[in-house]
Amino acid sequence: MASNTILFVTSEVYPLIKTGGLADVAGSLPAALKAQRQDVRIIMPAYRGAMRKAEKLGFASFRMEGVPETVRLLEGRLPGTSVRLLLVDSPAHFDRPGGPYMDPDGHDWADNAERFALFARAVTAVALNKAELDWQPDIVHCNDWQSGLVPALLAPYPKRLSSVFTVHNLAYHGFFEAAKFQSLKLPSYLWGVDGLEFHGGLSFIKGGLVFADMISTVSPTYAEEIRTPHFGHGLDGLLNHRAERLTGILNGVDYKQWNPAKDPHLKHHYDIHHLAGKARNKQQLQTQFGLPQRTSPPLLGLVGRLVEQKGIDLVLSIIPQLVRHDVQLVILGSGDKRFQAELQQAAKLHPGHIAVHIGFSETLAHRIEGGADMFLMPSRFEPCGLNQIYSLRYGTVPIVRRTGGLADTVVDAHDETIAQKRATGFVFDHAAHDDLWRATQRAISVFRGQPKIWQQLIATGMRQDFSWKQSAKHYLELYQTALEKRGG
Numbered sequence: 154m155a156s157n158t159i160l161f162v163t164s165e166v167y168p169l170i171k172t173g174g175l176a177d178v179a180g181s182l183p184a185a186l187k188a189q190r191q192d193v194r195i196i197m198p199a200y201r202g203a204m205r206k207a208e209k210l211g212f213a214s215f216r217m218e219g220v221p222e223t224v225r226l227l228e229g230r231l232p233g234t235s236v237r238l239l240l241v242d243s244p245a246h247f248d249r250p251g252g253p254y255m256d257p258d259g260h261d262w263a264d265n266a267e268r269f270a271l272f273a274r275a276v277t278a279v280a281l282n283k284a285e286l287d288w289q290p291d292i293v294h295c296n297d298w299q300s301g302l303v304p305a306l307l308a309p310y311p312k313r314l315s316s317v318f319t320v321h322n323l324a325y326h327g328f329f330e331a332a333k334f335q336s337l338k339l340p341s342y343l344w345g346v347d348g349l350e351f352h353g354g355l356s357f358i359k360g361g362l363v364f365a366d367m368i369s370t371v372s373p374t375y376a377e378e379i380r381t382p383h384f385g386h387g388l389d390g391l392l393n394h395r396a397e398r399l400t401g402i403l404n405g406v407d408y409k410q411w412n413p414a415k416d417p418h419l420k421h422h423y424d425i426h427h428l429a430g431k432a433r434n435k436q437q438l439q440t441q442f443g444l445p446q447r448t449s450p451p452l453l454g455l456v457g458r459l460v461e462q463k464g465i466d467l468v469l470s471i472i473p474q475l476v477r478h479d480v481q482l483v484i485l486g487s488g489d490k491r492f493q494a495e496l497q498q499a500a501k502l503h504p505g506h507i508a509v510h511i512g513f514s515e516t517l518a519h520r521i522e523g524g525a526d527m528f529l530m531p532s533r534f535e536p537c538g539l540n541q542i543y544s545l546r547y548g549t550v551p552i553v554r555r556t557g558g559l560a561d562t563v564v565d566a567h568d569e570t571i572a573q574k575r576a577t578g579f580v581f582d583h584a585a586h587d588d589l590w591r592a593t594q595r596a597i598s599v600f601r602g603q604p605k606i607w608q609q610l611i612a613t614g615m616r617q618d619f620s621w622k623q624s625a626k627h628y629l630e631l632y633q634t635a636l637e638k639r640g641g
């Protein structure tokens with residue numbers, strides 16, 4: 154495969170800044186592309202938190218048309234890799250406390266449109282070699298709405314390069330009032346329903362969906378689902394119109410970060426042949442979460458954003474049954490205030506069975522994977538999902554809904570798949586209390602009554618290989634197609 158020069162555009166990257174799976178992907182896919190001999194650089198806003206963690210930053214300054222301030226471009230390497238990193242430094246937009254999209258109180262930054270429009274303009278300048286780097290990519294790979302304006306701004310330059318837009322989550326549009334279109338001084342050719350207009354407002358994600366040479370999403374099943382009204386968030390018509398340019402590539406995971414045999418966050422290491430460490434991690438997890446140290450109750454884990462997407466209401470609905478069946482549950486997450494409060498209330502009511510930690514903790518996330526027996530992921534939709542894949546490697550049997558990447562990575566345990574030694578978890582169909590509870594009950598009954606089959610599920614899961622190599626090759630094919638179809 155020919156070598157490409159790739160500018161990988163992202164609004165978060167592990168280990169510099171992370172709110173969810175996009176950071177994990179941006180932290181590992183570029184290195185996998187580099188291993189395929191591609192010249193790849195990551196570009197991201199210079200958030201305050203990220204600047205502190207980035208290593209050895211040199212800088213260049215450049216001026217952009219229509220932007221009064223000079224924007225600095227900081228250059229370094231992504232820690233732990235040899236991948237080059239560019240940070241777009243505009244202190245008025247990015248040097249502040251809080252998260253990449255929200256203030257410390259959890260409200261969206263009021264100037265998100267301005268922040269990510271500035272970011273997109275800087276990316277466009279770099280992509281067109283107007284940023285004094287003396288480097289010209291032939292592929293600009295954008296991710297989610299925060300970089301959605303980039304393919305739109307690059308549209309007038311089809312001969313220079315190709316753009317690829319990856320949808321990690323179609324639910325987040327980057328939607329702003331129409332007046333922003335004027336105040337951001339976006340070129341007039343971008344307005345209209347064939348451009349960035351969406352129901353009378355301004356949609357950043359449409360920039361990617363309308364103008365990118367190729368569109369991808371992070372699992373084959375989600376690529377199909379988003380073409381239907383149920384999963385399309387009003388964009389299914391557009392996606393059907395561009396169906397020939399849409400494909401699904403399953404995310405890989407970084408087994409250097411997620412390996413129970415070496416994980417620095419775990420007190421006790423283990424592998425497929427030596428599982429004793431996992432039992433000890435279970436005890437440690439129980440202690441850390443203030444649950445009774447008992448071996449007999451199955452211990453369920455959940456790590457994630459506490460939002461509607463993740464089916465948190467369904468989890469809340471089965472808590473009385475979990476308690477009645479003497480099952481323990483540990484939850485780590487943050488998100489909607491309502492879910493946070495209801496989960497904390499449940500923990501108060503059932504201190505022997507339910508424990509909740511509200512917040513973001515890389516260490517606890519790893520310890521839950523390392524110590525729990527099962528992992529709950531009853532998502533209403535899930536573009537890919539990474540935690541179920543981490544769970545497989547950690548021998549933590551996933552209980553998931555059959556949607557998106559969950560459907561593509563977990564094999565339901567029933568007579569046939571067990572006999573074929575293919576089963577890796579428990580899968581259910583409908584986002585409803587009864588369905589989730591039935592799947593959980595099936596898991597509990599195998600855990601308690603069929604230890605040999607349980608061991609087989611663990612072993613089959615731990616043997617699955619979702620490393621990036623294969624998916625990175627699919628991205629190379631996608632880049633090739635984008636180059637062939639550019640500007641069309």
Ligand code: ADP
Nearest residue numbers: 173174457458486512513514515518538539540
């Ligand atoms: P999404 O991107 O929709 O949030 P994914 O499953 O793709 O879902 O990725 C979520 C990533 O964020 C995983 O690496 C998960 O461990 C991590 N994560 C989510 N919430 C937390 C949290 N509260 N603390 C630590 N890590 C978290």
Ligand code: GLC
Nearest residue numbers: 174175321371535536537538
């Ligand atoms: C999104 C999705 C998640 C996916 C992640 C990384 O946040 O919600 O399913 O795994 O992006 O692609």
